[in-house]
Amino acid sequence: MKILVLVKQVPTDLGAVKLNEDHTLDRTAAGVQLNPVDKNALEAAVQLTEQLGGEVTVLSMGPATVKATLKECVAVGAHRGVAITDEAFAGSDAWATARVLAAAVRHLGGFDLVLAGKQSFDGGTGEVPVMVAELLDLPQVTGVTALEGAADALVCTQVLDGGQAKVQVALPAVVTVDEYVNTPRYPSVKSKLAANKASFDQLTNAELAVPEVGLAASGTTILSATRPPARQPGARVEGDTPAQVAENLVAALVAAHVL
Amino acid sequence: MSTDIWVVVDSRDGIASDASLAIVTEAATLAASCGGSVVAVVVAPDGAQVAAQAGEHGASTVRVVQGEAYAQYSTQAWTAALADLVRTHQPAAVLFAGTAIGADLAPRLAARLGIGLVSDATALSVAADGRITFTKNTLGGNLLTECVVAATPQIGTVRTGLYKKGAPTGVAPQVVVEDVPAPAPGGVQVLSFTPDSSDGEIALEDADVVISGGRAMGGAEGFDALRALAAAFGPGAAVGASRPAADAGWLPTSQEIGISGKTVSPDLYVACGISGASQHLAGMSGSKLVVAINSDPQAPIFEVADLGVVGDLFEIVPALADAVARHRG
Ligand SMILES: Cc1cc2nc3c(=O)[nH]c(=O)nc-3n(C[C@H](O)[C@H](O)[C@H](O)COP(=O)(O)OP(=O)(O)OC[C@H]3O[C@@H](n4cnc5c(N)ncnc54)[C@H](O)[C@@H]3O)c2cc1C
Ligand SMILES: Cc1cc2nc3c(=O)[nH]c(=O)nc-3n(C[C@H](O)[C@H](O)[C@H](O)COP(=O)(O)OP(=O)(O)OC[C@H]3O[C@@H](n4cnc5c(N)ncnc54)[C@H](O)[C@@H]3O)c2cc1C
Numbered sequence: 001m002k003i004l005v006l007v008k009q010v011p012t013d014l015g016a017v018k019l020n021e022d023h024t025l026d027r028t029a030a031g032v033q034l035n036p037v038d039k040n041a042l043e044a045a046v047q048l049t050e051q052l053g054g055e056v057t058v059l060s061m062g063p064a065t066v067k068a069t070l071k072e073c074v075a076v077g078a079h080r081g082v083a084i085t086d087e088a089f090a091g092s093d094a095w096a097t098a099r100v101l102a103a104a105v106r107h108l109g110g111f112d113l114v115l116a117g118k119q120s121f122d123g124g125t126g127e128v129p130v131m132v133a134e135l136l137d138l139p140q141v142t143g144v145t146a147l148e149g150a151a152d153a154l155v156c157t158q159v160l161d162g163g164q165a166k167v168q169v170a171l172p173a174v175v176t177v178d179e180y181v182n183t184p185r186y187p188s189v190k191s192k193l194a195a196n197k198a199s200f201d202q203l204t205n206a207e208l209a210v211p212e213v214g215l216a217a218s219g220t221t222i223l224s225a226t227r228p229p230a231r232q233p234g235a236r237v238e239g240d241t242p243a244q245v246a247e248n249l250v251a252a253l254v255a256a257h258v259l
Numbered sequence: 260m261s262t263d264i265w266v267v268v269d270s271r272d273g274i275a276s277d278a279s280l281a282i283v284t285e286a287a288t289l290a291a292s293c294g295g296s297v298v299a300v301v302v303a304p305d306g307a308q309v310a311a312q313a314g315e316h317g318a319s320t321v322r323v324v325q326g327e328a329y330a331q332y333s334t335q336a337w338t339a340a341l342a343d344l345v346r347t348h349q350p351a352a353v354l355f356a357g358t359a360i361g362a363d364l365a366p367r368l369a370a371r372l373g374i375g376l377v378s379d380a381t382a383l384s385v386a387a388d389g390r391i392t393f394t395k396n397t398l399g400g401n402l403l404t405e406c407v408v409a410a411t412p413q414i415g416t417v418r419t420g421l422y423k424k425g426a427p428t429g430v431a432p433q434v435v436v437e438d439v440p441a442p443a444p445g446g447v448q449v450l451s452f453t454p455d456s457s458d459g460e461i462a463l464e465d466a467d468v469v470i471s472g473g474r475a476m477g478g479a480e481g482f483d484a485l486r487a488l489a490a491a492f493g494p495g496a497a498v499g500a501s502r503p504a505a506d507a508g509w510l511p512t513s514q515e516i517g518i519s520g521k522t523v524s525p526d527l528y529v530a531c532g533i534s535g536a537s538q539h540l541a542g543m544s545g546s547k548l549v550v551a552i553n554s555d556p557q558a559p560i561f562e563v564a565d566l567g568v569v570g571d572l573f574e575i576v577p578a579l580a581d582a583v584a585r586h587r588g
Contacts, residue, residue, distance in 0.1 A: 014398045014401055014537065015401055015537075017398060017401065017402075019402065023404070025402075037519070093375055094366070094375070094376065094378075095369070095370070095374070095375040095376070098370065118519075121518070122398065123397075124378075124379070124397070124518070125366075125376075125378040125379065126362050126366070126378065127365075127366035127369075127376055127378055130363065130366035130367050130370070131366050131367075131369070131370040133367070134338075134366075134367050134370035134371055135370060138446075139334070139335065139445055139446030139447045140334055140363070140367070140447075141447060142359075142362065142363045143359055143362070143363070145512075155450065158359070159359065159512065159513060160332070160359045160360060160452075161269070161271075161276055161278070161358045161359055161360060161462075162271055162276075162454055162455055162462075163452055163453050163454040163455050164452070164453045164455075165332075165449055165451070165452045165453075166449075166450040166451045166452075166453075167447050167448060167449050167450060168447070168448045168450055169446060169447045169448075170446045170447075173446065173447075178519065179519045180512060180519075218375060218409065219369065219374050219375015219376065219408060219409055219410065220375040220376070220377055220406050220407070220408055220409060221406060221407050221408075221409050222404050222405070222406045223386075223392065223404075223405040223406060223407060224404065224405045225402060225403070225404045225405075226402075226403050226404075227401065227402065227403070228396065228401075228402075228403045233561070233562060234549070234561070234564045234565035234566050234567055235565070235566055235567070236566075236567050236568070236569065237566050237567065237568050238568075241578075242570070242574040242575050242577075242578035243578045243581070243582070245568055245570065245575055245578065245579075246575065246578035246579040246581065246582035246583075247582050249550070249566065249568065249579060249582070250579070250582045250583060250586050252566050253527070253548075253550075253566075253583075254586070256548050256565070256566075258468075258526045258527040258547070258548050259492075259527075259583065259586060259587075
């Protein structure tokens with residue numbers, strides 16, 4: 001089975017992301033990490049190829065630093081990594097990102113399955129993989145919490161509103177996973193060293209030829225961006241006994257009109 | 260283009276989801292301020308009952324796509340039907356509740372129409388030019404943005420729990436049964452659906468009061484104290500959990516609150532033995548009043564709590580349940 005995993009590089013500290021004048025974000029002080037749930041998507045891919053044979057490719061669109069993220073992926077089982085880096089992609093929203101990723105999936109070609117995280121830790125729209133599925137005209141299953149694979153179909157469990165669904169999806173398909181799907185493995189010293197030597201293919205829009213990219217191709221427009229005022233620290237409710245604390249708390253809840 | 264605001268109402272067994280009815284009610288308020296009207300869109304095996312509920316909660320018109328082909332939710336069948344209707348009627352906006360189905364469907368529809376999508380809006384408003392605009396509270400509460408879709412219609416998903424469905428209006432909507440091409444088989448086959456055994460309890464997203472417990476609960480039995488406190492608040496209260504508590508199976512994972520669980524915005528959120536990690540705060544920062552009960556005075560949850568109690572939750576919670584029950588008589 002040939003599996004492609006979409007992985008995003010995200011900041012480690014959302015609080016350190018700064019806001020530029022033009023509403024774009026300055027992530028330089030915020031650190032970088034592999035989007036946490038993408039580790040689960042990668043683990044699912046590696047487990048499937050361990051059972052059924054095949055190869056796992058990780059694909060990431062982002063600045064030059066995404067190579068570090070691809071290395072991290074190779075250290076836990078990815079066979080190959082591809083970075084999509086092009087200054088022209090700056091300012092992409094979910095729709096602009098999805099068009100580049102879909103073009104790259106087509107360019108690389110021949111995948112039986114595209115796995116992705118349910119949502120990113122920063123933008124968190126959950127739109128990208130779904131839009132990629134539509135652009136590639138593939139069936140999709142989102143937010144999967146359990147996964148069983150066979151050569152031509154997957155059986156997925158999904159938590160929907162009011163219950164759990166078990167669905168079977170024919171391959172090729174796009175599947176996004178939740179953190180509950182598995183426990184990602186840790187790299188070993190040996191696998192980390194090997195990953196350090198890995199080299200990655202690089203794509204730019206010269207190869208992909210997406211007609212409109214970046215901010216201009218984005219489907220959404222930001223009208224204003226502000227930092228919300230910090231929440232004022234609240235009041236402490238005290239008392240000599242638990243019963244007294246409870247009485248004082250009830251009085252405060254009544255004063256706040258929630259009781 | 261029309262000035263109609265569409266709300267996609269999802270349903271199961273003839274019952275519309277409260278989350279989508281809440282958006283219908285909110286859209287009715289918006290429509291009143293911009294001169295448009297609210298159209299609910301129902302895709303269901305038999306839409307009559309759901310259409311009536313959408314009307315009761317604020318839709319003046321309901322467009323229904325129905326038939327046995329829609330017996331089970333299917334991304335492909337729903338997308339095809341909605342895209343067909345949008346192209347024919349050209350609404351100004353198409354809104355979804357940010358439920359699992361909304362998150363699965365809205366981006367697929369936007370991509371089919373070749374336009375963008377605003378996800379997880381926390382407020383809706385009407386701009387001077389009549390466009391619906393979306394407010395988002397993002398990056399774990401660190402950024403507040405106002406945004407629009409660059410094309411028409413304005414497609415967006417709205418965070419659940421922020422709005423509540425209105426009281427029934429008693430007005431019957433105009434129901435239009437739409438004729439769309441039969442859906443093609445989609446590649447996804449539903450093998451089974453197991454409903455949550457909710458025992459008639461209110462859904463977390465719809466609750467006015469959420470009592471949640473963390474790692475400090477120590478086990479499934481620990482949550483009995485929280486259930487007793489919820490019961491004291493009455494039928495509008497539900498019990499939730501932080502990730503470690505849900506992971507340990509002390510409460511079903513459907514009750515997890517946070518970035519990888521549910522988003523709730525109740526009038527009152529009581530965090531018991533929860534430290535206040537950013538991934539947890541992401542799921543409850545829209546709550547109107549936050550109470551924290553924690554034995555560690557330095558716990559970060561106190562930075563976001565309106566009312567904080569430093570103490571042992573196993574002493575405070577039962578005392579609070581008694582005091583609330585006494586107050587409510
Ligand atoms: C606070 C904030 C709010 C935003 N709101 C919106 C909005 O409402 N609408 C909108 O269109 N854009 C929005 N954006 C922009 C958008 O988040 C980014 O442009 C991003 O490229 C889209 O992905 P996401 O982070 O939402 O990813 P998601 O769709 O949440 O990511 C899901 C999965 O897709 C894969 N994936 C995502 N991005 C990449 C990538 N670059 N390379 C490889 N795989 C990837 C990963 O597997 C990931 O787990 C927002 C950005 C921020 C910071
Ligand atoms: C990718 C990712 C996604 C995540 N998603 C989520 C998510 O969706 N939701 C979520 O909740 N977490 C999530 N987490 C986990 C999160 O980072 C925290 O680990 C988690 O929220 C901590 O849970 P807690 O507050 O219950 O436990 P702890 O952090 O262990 O806190 C327990 C608290 O209980 C207090 N306490 C102990 N005993 C008592 C007592 N007797 N009385 C009163 N107080 C007491 C302690 O002082 C402490 O503050 C995620 C993490 C990652 C990496």
